Amino acid sequence: MPIYEFFCRKCQEPFTAFMSMKEHDERAPKCPRGHDAKEVEKRISSAHAVTTKKSLTY
Numbered sequence: 307m308p309i310y311e312f313f314c315r316k317c318q319e320p321f322t323a324f325m326s327m328k329e330h331d332e333r334a335p336k337c338p339r340g341h342d343a344k345e346v347e348k349r350i351s352s353a354h355a356v357t358t359k360k361s362l363t364y
């Protein structure tokens with residue numbers, strides 16, 4: 307299962323999560339410290355060097 311990078315706005319810290327591509331497309335995970343998923347931003351992993359979120363494709 308791929309690892310994705312996320313960033314919690316409450317913690318102001320990045321974290322990683324294991325999830326399927328389908329899960330990743332449908333929702334963000336909860337922060338590991340318990341903050342709601344709406345506080346979590348998706349981050350593009352370093353393997354995918356893209357410049358804008360609009361070009362995020364899988």
Ligand SMILES: [Zn+2]
Nearest residue numbers: 314317337341
């Ligand atoms: Zn958090």
